[in-house]
Amino acid sequence: LGVVGLGRMAQALLVPLLEEGLIERSAVRAAVASEASALRLAQELDIQVSTDPARAWAAPVVLLAVKPQQIESVAAPAAKALAEAREATPPGTQPLLISVLAGVPLRRLEALFPGRACVRAVPNTPALVKAGLTGLSWGEGVGDGQQEQVHQLFAQVGEVLHLPEPQLDPFLALTSSGPAFLALVAESMADGAVAAGLPRTLAQHLAHRTLAGTAALLHGRELHPGQLKDMVTSPAGTTAAGLRELERAGVRSALIEAVLAAAERSRQLA
Template identity: 50%
Template sequence: MTSSLGVIGFGRMAQAIVFPLLKQKLFSPKEIFAVVGQQTSIESLIDKVPKDMQVVSSIDAKSSEAWDAPIQLLAVKPQQFDLVAKQASRCLSINQKNKPILVSLLAGITLERLQKAFPQHHCVRTVPNTPSLVGAGLTGITWGKNFSTEQRLAVRNLFEPVSEVFELKEDYLDAFLALTSSGPAYVAVIVEALADGAVAAGLPRKMALDLANRTLSGTALLLKEKGLHPGELKDMVASPGGTTITALRHLEKAGVRSSLIEAVVAAANHSKKLG
């Protein structure tokens, strides 16, 4: 039986999309066929993957089934793209009546490169992020040529259950990725550092981490719900001669804002380089 969704590369990002789709019963386990690189990865997935969902390694002859699905989620590392495209060219069957859809999650790999490596596919480039795991993701999409309304809907249906979807021109995707896909890592570092500060100032570790998390989510909600500019919120909190402005002086002296700006630019440039 041909699966509805072939997943080539079933690592962190693909799991953040596929597990919620299974949980919400938008796909049955039998409809998904996933491929990983190493046999050992299958063992580590046993407890997470439903019994009826097939996961095989790329050296298993059955792995070619993933390339028979009408929609194929390509979620290997960008550095593995050329190898996987070569493996795929050996598997791609002439059985396909219609051109399959290749949904790439790969950072940096351009539509032009995708389409060149997969000429028998309709290729679409997407940039998801890991908060998809809790239904709070953001996904950027750039369509390749000749996508029908039904095909667009089929692709959006993979991401909409777990994220807000933005259709963007391809030129924006590297910056989108540098902010939204890499962003959870920057934010995690900030939360951890804030908690370390609170521990240094005397709070127990568990409490410090919990409070740092809540401070972050509460602040994000306040900014969003009140439509505040971040500078406005900062000024609301920093009273003259107070504790906050004393702390902010330290942040400015350490170049925290400039570091964050440069981090986002570096990630965007690296994404471009990968392409």
């Protein structure tokens, strides 16, 4: 496995694979931009990390996880290493490129990295605690065996969905930007509890647990969110008073617009 760009997202994916022994440490060739990162990560993860991406690109499967604006700078070394990558790839298949770059469409990947079968993956940050969601779209020429390989890779850190590429923008808006929206909800609810008299640390802990417990209940009982809301709203009770304030402030509409804006931004970046 070659890894080009070993930042937060690539580490979130790679570390569980290494820890569970699903990939040999000696089989990973990673590349980063700075010597300092290379030294630190090689020591921390006990894998080969270099600032020269040639060896990473020579692998039959490459995970590309640089920032979207850095994509042009990594294309030239990829082209140079293509022959070596072909030699290492099983006959009848092309070397595989798995990109996690937000907003970079398959057609751009295929134009920048000719000779490689491309996969666009949209993982999210809860992958760090193996509670991630990843959307996958396949480019031209990705074999069945390769699809299974990519599915298994992301399945180590959560649930995997195969989606048509146009659905990846709203998928990203909900699942990748969503954690920030929900973190804002948790922070604001904790602020409210502090305003009502709870100590800050306790308020934050309770807000996080409430969010996690609510998600577990919705998921575990397969409830519609409206059902759960009605379950905890008694006539003339505390929840009804709070919900009235949320409706007055237009919180539903604000969240709908937030997801729409994130999806639109993803399309613009493409």
